[in-house]
Amino acid sequence: MMSTSVGDAEPPSRAREDGVAEWEWREPSVLLIEDDPGDALLVEELVADSALKMRLRWVRSMAEAADVLAAGVPDCVLLDLHLSDAQGLEAVSRVKAYADQVAIVVLTGLAEELTGLAAVAGGAQDYLVKGRVEPELFGRAVRYAIQRKQAEQAAVALQASRMQAQENARLERGLLPRPLLRGDDVDIVARYLPGRAQALLGGDFYDIVQSADGTVHAVVGDVSGHGPDEAALGVALRIAWRTLVLCGVTGAEQVGRLEEILLAERARNEVFATLVSLSAVPGQERARLVRAGHHGLLLRTDHGVEWVEPPGGPALGVVPGGASWQVAEVEVPAGAGVVLFTDGLFEGHIGRGTERLGETGLLALAREEAALAPEPFADRLIERVGGLAESQGGLADDVALVHLCWN
Numbered sequence: 277m278m279s280t281s282v283g284d285a286e287p288p289s290r291a292r293e294d295g296v297a298e299w300e301w302r303e304p305s306v307l308l309i310e311d312d313p314g315d316a317l318l319v320e321e322l323v324a325d326s327a328l329k330m331r332l333r334w335v336r337s338m339a340e341a342a343d344v345l346a347a348g349v350p351d352c353v354l355l356d357l358h359l360s361d362a363q364g365l366e367a368v369s370r371v372k373a374y375a376d377q378v379a380i381v382v383l384t385g386l387a388e389e390l391t392g393l394a395a396v397a398g399g400a401q402d403y404l405v406k407g408r409v410e411p412e413l414f415g416r417a418v419r420y421a422i423q424r425k426q427a428e429q430a431a432v433a434l435q436a437s438r439m440q441a442q443e444n445a446r447l448e449r450g451l452l453p454r455p456l457l458r459g460d461d462v463d464i465v466a467r468y469l470p471g472r473a474q475a476l477l478g479g480d481f482y483d484i485v486q487s488a489d490g491t492v493h494a495v496v497g498d499v500s501g502h503g504p505d506e507a508a509l510g511v512a513l514r515i516a517w518r519t520l521v522l523c524g525v526t527g528a529e530q531v532g533r534l535e536e537i538l539l540a541e542r543a544r545n546e547v548f549a550t551l552v553s554l555s556a557v558p559g560q561e562r563a564r565l566v567r568a569g570h571h572g573l574l575l576r577t578d579h580g581v582e583w584v585e586p587p588g589g590p591a592l593g594v595v596p597g598g599a600s601w602q603v604a605e606v607e608v609p610a611g612a613g614v615v616l617f618t619d620g621l622f623e624g625h626i627g628r629g630t631e632r633l634g635e636t637g638l639l640a641l642a643r644e645e646a647a648l649a650p651e652p653f654a655d656r657l658i659e660r661v662g663g664l665a666e667s668q669g670g671l672a673d674d675v676a677l678v679h680l681c682w683n
Contacts, residue, residue, distance in 0.1 A: 304351035304422055308334045309341045309367075310383065311359050315406055319354060319383075328415030338362040338370055345374040351422050352379045355400070357391060364391065365398045372399050379425035381417060401425055453514065455484035461558045462492050465654045465679040469662070471502070471620065471672050478502040479510035479549065480618045480676040485521045490558055492682055493521045496616040497551030498570070502674075505543040512541050513549060526555055528589075528601045531568050535592040535599065548593035552616055556608065558682040563608050566601050568592055571622075571635065574615035574642055575608065576653070581642040583635060613650055613681045615642075620673030621658070624665035633664060650679045 306323070310316045316334050323332050333350070335341050338361045341353075353371055357364050371380055382395040382403040392403030401421035404414065452468050464484055471478065479499025486492050495517050499506045516537045520530045530553060538549055550569035556562070565573075569591025575584045586604030608614060622638040625631065633641075638661070645656045654677055665671050 303329050303331050304418065305331045306333070306352045306354060306418065307341065307344060307350045307378075308332060308354045309336075309338065309359065309371075310334065310354070310356040311336045312356070315356065315383070318406070322409060322411050322414040325411035326415030326418075327412065328419050330415075330418065336360075338367060341371070342374050345371075345378070349375040349378050352381060352418050354381050354383055354418075356383050357388070357395065365395060368395050368398050368400050377425070377429060379418075379421040381421045452481075453483050453518070456486060456518070457484070458486045458488070459490065459558075461490075461683045462486060463650060463681040465650045465677075467654050467658060467675070467677045469620075469658055469671065469675040471670075471674045478674040479506035480620065480674040481510040481514040482616070482676045482678050483514050483518050484678065484680070485518055487521060487524075492556045492558065492680065493526070493554065494616060494678055494680055495551055495553045496570075496618060496676055496678055497549055498618040498620075498676070499549045500547055506547065509538065509541055509543075509547065509549070512537060513551075517553070526553075527564070527566060527603045531566050531589070531592070531601045532599075535568075535596070538592045539596055542593065548591045550591045550619075552588075554614065554616065554680070556614075556680075556682055561607060561609055563606050563614060565604050565606055567604070568599075568601055569594065571619055573617070574639070575606070576613040576615065576642075576646065577609050578611065581639065581646050583639050610683075611681070613653075613679055615654075615677065615679050617677040618673075618675060620671055620675040621661055621677065623673055624661055624671045625668045626664045628667045633661060650681060654679050
C-alpha cells in the first residue's frame with residue numbers, strides 16, 4: 277500500500293500495462309538521515325500519505341549518508357540533527373560538504389525551533405518539527421525546499437555568468453585595441469569573433485599602429501589554448517608589440533623580444549604563440565613581414581585573391597632562446613588589400629563530418645567574394661565560414677581578422 281521503503285532497498289517501480297515505469301522521471305528522490313527507527317517510521321508514513329509521491333531511502337548515520345551521496349545526489353535530504361556521528365549544525369555542514377547542490381530539510385524536536393532556524397541560516401532550505409507535521413505540509417515542504425535550492429543554484433550560476441561576462445569584457449578591451457593611426461592614408465577593417473564555447477576569450481589578438489614616419493605596422497597572433505591565462509598572455513603580447521613598435525623595434529628583433537615576454541609570462545611550459553607582423557610604407561608597393569609559426573595571408577588585387585606564405589620561423593616558445601626569424605618582402609600592388617587572420621577562420625568543420633575547411637577551402641570562399649569592398653568582404657567571409665560549421669555549433673575557435681589597404 278505504501279510507495280516507499282525504509283532501509284537500503286529502493287521502492288519498486290509501478291509499471292503500466294506497456295511495461296514503462298510510471299514515475300521513473302517524475303518523483304523526487306529523498307534521503308532520510310535518521311538514527312531513530314521510530315522517527316524513521318513516522319517519516320515513511322508521511323511520505324506514503326503525502327500527495328507528493330517520492331522515493332525514500334533511509335540511512336542511520338552520517339557515515340552511511342556519505343557513501344550514498346558519493347554514489348549519486350538525491351533531490352532532498354531529510355536530516356536529523358542528533359546523529360551518533362554528527363550533532364547540530366555540524367550535520368548540515370557535512371551534508372553540504374558531501375553534496376552542496378542537494379536541498380536540506382532539517383528534522384527537529386518540539387523544543388528545538390531555534391535550532392531549526394539556525395540550520396536554515398546555516399544553509400538548510402527548511403525545518404520541520406517531528407510529530408507536528410501533517411502529510412500535506414510535509415509534501416509541500418519537501419517540494420518547496422527542492423524548488424528553493426534550484427532557484428538558489430540558478431542565482432549563483434547567473435551571478436557567475438555575469439562575472440564571467442565582465443571578465444570577458446575586460447580581456448576583450450585588452451585584446452581588441454583601437455588602431456593608432458596618424459593620417460587618412462590607411463584603410464583598416466578589424467574583426468574578432470569568439471568561438472562557440474564562450475567560456476572565456478582565447479588568446480587571439482591583433483593591433484595596428486602607424487609610427488611617426490608614416491609606416492603602418494600590424495600584427496595578428498594566437499596564443500595556444502583557451503582560458504584566462506591564455507587571454508591574459510595575448511593581452512601582454514599585444515601591448516608589448518605596440519610598445520616595441522613605438523620604440524622603433526621591428527623585424528626579427530621585435531619577435532625575439534616578444535618571445536622573451538612569452539617565456540616569462542606563460543603559465544605552462546607547453547604554451548606557445550604564433551603571429552605575423554607586417555610593416556608597410558604608404559606609397560610603396562611592398563610590405564615587410566615576419567612570420568613566427570603562423571600560416572599565410574590573403575592578398576587581394578585587381579586580379580583576384582591569392583594565398584601568400586613568405587618564409588618564416590618557429591612559433592614563440594617552441595625553441596626557447598634558440599629560434600631565429602627572417603624578414604620577408606611581399607609585393608603589394610597599388611590598391612591591393614592584405615588580410616591577416618588567425619587559424620580559427622579555416623579550421624572550422626564543414627557539415628556534420630570531420631572534414632575541415634582548410635586553407636584551400638578558405639581561399640576558394642575568398643575568391644567568390646573578391647568583388648566586395650573591404651568591410652563587406654571581411655564580414656561575408658566570416659559569415660560564410662561560420663555557416664559551414666553551423667551544424668556542429670559554429671566555429672569552435674576564436675577568429676581575429678585585419679584587412680589593410682594603404683595608398
